[in-house]
Amino acid sequence: MPSPKRKYSAVERELIRTLTLACETAKSEIVGFQWLTHDVDFERFPQSLRVTWMFDSEASRARALASPDKARMLELTQAAFDEVGISVSSIATHVAFSVE
Template identity: 90%
Template sequence: MPSPKRKYSGIERELIRALITACETAKSEIVGFQWLTHEVDYERFPQSLRVTWMFDSEASRAHALACSDKARMLELTQAAFDEVGISVASIAEHVAFSVERQARGKRGQGH
């Protein structure tokens, strides 16, 4: 039986491709947005899947969360999941928002 990571490697590649599209779209629409990353524990897929949207400053992050940008980021994340066929009950439970300086040193897939 293949390992969970090997089993999901095709989904991982497709998800990265879809998240790159979401990232590029957001860069042109959301002030202060820099990049996104995702983490997943394949033993608990898709429940453990989390996408983190990174901002250049706390002020940019706070502004984005206070206006329609938050809904747009959730929409872009949902579209990426849908494109790959990943079904989750609540997209908001799989999305986080952070500031670039707070994430340095963390491991993940940057897009």
């Protein structure tokens, strides 16, 4: 039986592709946003999937979270998941916001 990582390697590649598009979109729209990353434990996929949006400062992060930018980041993350076929009950539980 293949390992979970091997089983999900195609999903991982597609997720990286769709999250890269989300990242590039957000860079042009959200002040202070720098990059994003994701982490997943394939033994607990998709529940363990987490996307972290990184900002250049705490002020930028706070400003984004207090504005429509937060909804936009959730929307971009959901669109990336949808494109890959990853179904989650609440996108907000799979997203974090941090500072470099």
